[in-house]
Amino acid sequence: MKKYACVLFDLDHTLWDYEANAEETLRELFARFRMEERGVTSFRFFHETFRRVNLDLWDRYDRGxxxxxxxxxxxxxxxxxxxxxxxxRAALEFSARYLEELPLKKSLLPHAREILDYLHPRYPMTIVTNGFDEIQTTKIQSAGIGHYFRQVVTSQRAGSKKPSRKIFEFALRQSGHTPETAVMIGDNLQTDIAGADAAGIDTIFYNPAQTPHQARVTHEITTLEELRRLL
Ligand SMILES: [Mg+2]
Structure with a gap:
């Protein structure tokens, strides 16, 4: 197994459990905004609609x-x-509350904390994330994982976003490492894996749903625990 000098991590859906945290926030806001009285009788329908809209918007954002x-x-x-x-008006107010409250949620993906405990003494680690700067920082603080990372590189700070190779180059320049000595771990084949690959960085694709794909990945895992074997 290749020995790496530094580890780059994606945040959402890789360490921070976006799905669980978003559902918890939506459930609270659904009650507070009395959505049932507004005619939305099923939280499940509201949640499914949110997932569809959110996925579409983030996909369009990722494609620039x-x-x-x-x-x-x-x-x-x-x-x-x-x-x-x-x-x-209520929708915009709902949006403002969602943006404020979602990052305060603490759920991490299974084994995230144990694997960060394991990796922390072994590698300098960096978060490389697309997302709102203040929101990503708050998520990391809320989940209590800030101390594991030497730096948090957001697209806002780097001036470019994944999959651009520039954000990876920025992150490595900041930590003083070269692409050949780094490995990127993430759940998104486009932003995390293709992006890091284009920057000459080895990749570990976190694929808990075991979605079939044709992408070029250095390693693939279905649970974060498997990182112990690779790193
Ligand atoms: Mg992700």
Whole structure:
């Protein structure tokens, strides 16, 4: 097994359990905004609508078609519209509360903390993440994992976002490492894996759903625990 000098980690869906944290936040806001009284009788329908809209917006963001401001303004306006609630003002207020409260949630993916405990004394580690700067920092603090990382590189700080090789080059320049000595761990084949690969960095694809693919990956894992064997 190749010996690496540093480890780069994606945050959302790789360490921080975005799905669980988003559902918890939505459930609380669904009750607080009295969505049932507004005619949305099923939280499940509301949640599924959110997942569809959110996935679409993030996909368009990752492909450079829209900016983060569009995610902020459009996400819940569309969710409200698609669930039959005609109240743009409430949708924008819902969006503001969601952005404020989601990053305060603490759930991590299974084995995340144990594997960070294992890796921390062995490697300098960096988070490389697309997302709002202040939000990503708050998530890391809320989950209590900040001390494991030498640096957190957001797209905002780097001035470019994954899959651009520039954000990976920025992260390595900051930590004083070269691409050949680094490995990137992430759940997204496009942003994390293709991006790091283009920058000459080895990759570990975290694929808990075991989704079939044709992408070039250095290693693939289905649980974070497997990192113990690789690193
Ligand atoms: Mg991710």
């Amino acid at each position: 078609l829209i900016g983060q401001d569009v995610i902020r303004t459009e996400r819940f306006t569309r969710v409200f519209y698609d669930t039959g609630v005609d109240d743009v």
